[in-house]
Amino acid sequence: MQTKIKEYRAKYELTQEELAQKVGVRRETIVFLEKGKYNPSLKLAYQIAKILKTSIEKLFILE
């Protein structure tokens, strides 16, 4: 699964650590999410989308 977390994170000038803290996960989880190597739970996907002021559909692209 591809994600646009990195682009949205840059847009809002958030570091991986800051985003991780806001959604309550470790920085490594954000790293793996950005690389498309981790499929998050619906709850985490929703939380990230909310922080990055977008929708889950725009943030996560199912290949």
Place this chain on the structure above:
Amino acid sequence: MIGNPKWFERRKYGGWGITPKTWQGWVYIGIMVIPFAIFQSLPFWDNLTRLIIYGIWMLVLIIDILSIMKNLDKDEREEKIEALAERNSTWAMIAVLLAGILYQTYLSAFSQTVKIDWFLVATLAAGTIVKSLSNFILEKKDL
């Protein structure tokens, strides 16, 4: 409790339990272990005092470590990794337990006397019960 879960992380390599991830964690280990080791090495305590102190110390340590383990800061990815690692280790243990029981059964048949270590059987039985209970409870729970 005494220890803070933020000082520790789950032990990933070399067993189960927790391992310090900050200097405070190492201080905690030092405070919990060194005074006890010194107490036990001093010659002027009688056996009863040693036994009582040992019991109380172990109880406090076990309760505190269980509390730390329960409140460890783990995110969903880490929980998933932990669950898969625990499952794999369980399969390895089951394989060894079964091999042990089969070997003992073979020896028993060969010598025509029952020489089975019932702790191995009890371990498998306990695992079966816990698995069944876990499935029963988790099937009804919001996950």
